[in-house]
Amino acid sequence: MIEIIRGGMLTTIQDQGRYGYQRYGIPRSGPMDWFAARLANILVGNTAADTFIESTIMGPTVHFIDECLFALTGATFPAELDHDPVEMNTSVLAPAGSHLVMGTATQGARGYLAFSGGLVVEPSLGSTSTYTKAGLGGVDGRALIGGDRIEVGATTLPRYGDRRSAPWNILPPYSDAPTVRFTSEKRADRFDDRALEVITSHPYTITAESDRMGYRLDGVPIPYAERCDGNIISEGIPLGSIQVIDHRPVVLMADRQTIGGYAKLGAVIKADIPLLAQLKPGNSVRFSDVTVNEAQRVFRKMQGDLVLFDRALSNAHH
Amino acid sequence: MRYSEPKIILISDSAFSIELANSISKEAFNAVSALVDRIDQFYSTSIVDVIPSYCSVVVEYDPLQASAKEMKALLAFLAHDLDDGPRKCRHLIEIPVCYGSGFGPDIDEVAARCGLDIEELIYLHSDPEYQVYAMGFSPGFPYLAGMDPRIAVPRLAIPRTSVKAGSVGIAGDQTGIYPMQTPGGWQLIGRTPLTLFDPFQAEPFVLSIGDAVRFIPIDENSFAELAGEHSD
Numbered sequence: 105m106i107e108i109i110r111g112g113m114l115t116t117i118q119d120q121g122r123y124g125y126q127r128y129g130i131p132r133s134g135p136m137d138w139f140a141a142r143l144a145n146i147l148v149g150n151t152a153a154d155t156f157i158e159s160t161i162m163g164p165t166v167h168f169i170d171e172c173l174f175a176l177t178g179a180t181f182p183a184e185l186d187h188d189p190v191e192m193n194t195s196v197l198a199p200a201g202s203h204l205v206m207g208t209a210t211q212g213a214r215g216y217l218a219f220s221g222g223l224v225v226e227p228s229l230g231s232t233s234t235y236t237k238a239g240l241g242g243v244d245g246r247a248l249i250g251g252d253r254i255e256v257g258a259t260t261l262p263r264y265g266d267r268r269s270a271p272w273n274i275l276p277p278y279s280d281a282p283t284v285r286f287t288s289e290k291r292a293d294r295f296d297d298r299a300l301e302v303i304t305s306h307p308y309t310i311t312a313e314s315d316r317m318g319y320r321l322d323g324v325p326i327p328y329a330e331r332c333d334g335n336i337i338s339e340g341i342p343l344g345s346i347q348v349i350d351h352r353p354v355v356l357m358a359d360r361q362t363i364g365g366y367a368k369l370g371a372v373i374k375a376d377i378p379l380l381a382q383l384k385p386g387n388s389v390r391f392s393d394v395t396v397n398e399a400q401r402v403f404r405k406m407q408g409d410l411v412l413f414d415r416a417l418s419n420a421h422h
Numbered sequence: 423m424r425y426s427e428p429k430i431i432l433i434s435d436s437a438f439s440i441e442l443a444n445s446i447s448k449e450a451f452n453a454v455s456a457l458v459d460r461i462d463q464f465y466s467t468s469i470v471d472v473i474p475s476y477c478s479v480v481v482e483y484d485p486l487q488a489s490a491k492e493m494k495a496l497l498a499f500l501a502h503d504l505d506d507g508p509r510k511c512r513h514l515i516e517i518p519v520c521y522g523s524g525f526g527p528d529i530d531e532v533a534a535r536c537g538l539d540i541e542e543l544i545y546l547h548s549d550p551e552y553q554v555y556a557m558g559f560s561p562g563f564p565y566l567a568g569m570d571p572r573i574a575v576p577r578l579a580i581p582r583t584s585v586k587a588g589s590v591g592i593a594g595d596q597t598g599i600y601p602m603q604t605p606g607g608w609q610l611i612g613r614t615p616l617t618l619f620d621p622f623q624a625e626p627f628v629l630s631i632g633d634a635v636r637f638i639p640i641d642e643n644s645f646a647e648l649a650g651e652h653s654d
Contacts, residue, residue: 123470123471124471126471126472126473127458127471127472127473127474127557127630127631128557128561128562128619128626128627128630129557129558129559129560129561129562129563130561130562132471228621228622229621229626237560237604238560238561238602238619238621240561240621287432287434287435289431289432289433290432291431337444337445337446337475337476337477337478338475338476338556338558338565339439339441339473339475339476339477339478339480340437340439340473340474340475340478340479340480340482341473341480342433342434342436342437342480342482343434343436344434345433345434361558361559362473362557362558363473363475363556363557363558363559364558368433370433370434371433371434371435371437373434373435374435374436374485396432396435396490397489397490399435400435400436400485400489400490403435403485403486404485404486407486
């Protein structure tokens with residue numbers, strides 16, 4: 105069992121997300137940074153399906169009521185366990201009664217806390233992911249607050265020891281000014297020929313109107329095709345879609361609406377979603393277009409790295 | 423216009439949009455429904471989510487299980503030769519609605535704008551059989567097609583910060599129902615006591631895409647009675 109002492113800015117329970125309900129208008133949700141979330145679960149011997157905590161910029165304070173192996177990944181937080189610094193991307197054994205204080209992120213925006221055995225939360229619509237706008241998942245469908253107590257699952261596997269670290273070279277190249285890759289929709293009926301050149305040759309700034317739903321960017325205007333006013337017949341919106349609203353890009357993230365009526369230029373590739381997930385208002389981003397084959401190759405490589413690391417950890421244990 | 427061949431457009435590194443038409447029509451939507459049925463019945467583990475709407479179906483897939491080329495070929499196979507006639511088996515759902523300014527604060531305004539009295543407006547709204555063409559905006563919100571053009575009105579210039587759950591509204595030539603309390607800009611003419619979305623029920627959604635819908639006018643007493651039943 106853990107108890108939240110202070111909730112932080114936006115601390116939510118998540119799992120891999122809600123599948124199969126987008127046709128009813130229910131967003132996917134799940135972690136903003138899928139890589140960091142998966143890595144945290146691997147470090148404590150969990151499966152990809154286990155439930156974890158995502159924290160945003162100002163982290164929570166967590167009281168470990170029972171002994172628990174945990175790991176912190178994603179954004180860099182000045183975290184302390186009973187006043188000892190906690191190493192990022194490393195499994196740490198918290199004694200019963202200890203306190204984890206996460207502070208404010210010094211690099212990146214979103215941190216992930218996984219607990220060996222996973223958090224035990226009643227799923228709604230097949231997922232424990234918190235979607236606050238509809239009150240789904242997590243604790244009463246809301247962000248965590250002081251006083252919330254959450255059960256940690258019993259693990260049937262023998263527990264890994266602590267102090268296992270992820271190799272640095274499998275981490276995505278997190279930065280305050282990353283270049284993210286996207287696949288283009290190639291819609292001459294919606295965008296001017298120059299649109300791709302514009303978006304790939306200028307930096308865009310993350311505005312304050314950015315949250316788990318999407319990032320509204322500011323920068324050089326993107327030209328529509330002559331006969332397009334930017335509106336289309338509403339259609340489904342996959343993760344990372346770059347909608348162009350009033351000539352400015354909006355990148356859709358974990359809690360995105362399921363359908364939308366704005367022209368889309370393309371979508372940020374899955375492999376680079378973690379880079380976007382760690383940006384804060386005021387940071388900037390550049391875009392570069394890639395083929396779908398390249399996008400999928402990079403994604404498979406990242407997944408492969410995680411699987412190999414997972415295997416290496418469990419082999420080392422036996 | 424319905425396309426003679428579906429257009430399969432790459433919209434992300436793990437999603438395609440299958441476009442069946444470039445304008446909204448009954449035939450386009452029938453073809454969308456037929457395609458969704460085929461995808462659902464095919465049951466591929468590499469397809470992780472399906473999002474239909476007016477003229478297109480978006481398919482999200484797992485790139486660890488299928489490459490873009492493989493998925494495009496599968497979708498081309500599933501989308502060929504779709505029937506755009508009406509679905510043989512479909513659900514007709516009756517939605518009781520209490521019309522009137524106490525339940526739909528914009529009803530006087532809408533009637534005046536359309537040059538109708540309230541009774542005519544209620545008749546025109548509750549007479550047709552609608553069809554759910556899309557769901558979205560908020561969980562379980564149905565976009566209903568088939569409204570009489572004589573009662574079409576634009577959205578409110580300034581959306582309300584809060585619309586009560588069950589509110590029935592009009593925006594352009596569509597009507598819809600707010601399943602939960604959210605902000606919203608549709609002009610409200612009534613409210614249903616039915617709960618359209620309850621995640622804790624075995625069947626969380628009353629409506630699905632493709633369902634037929636008819637509004638049944640009820641009075642305030644019936645509203646109170648039905649609302650009481652549903653809050654148990």
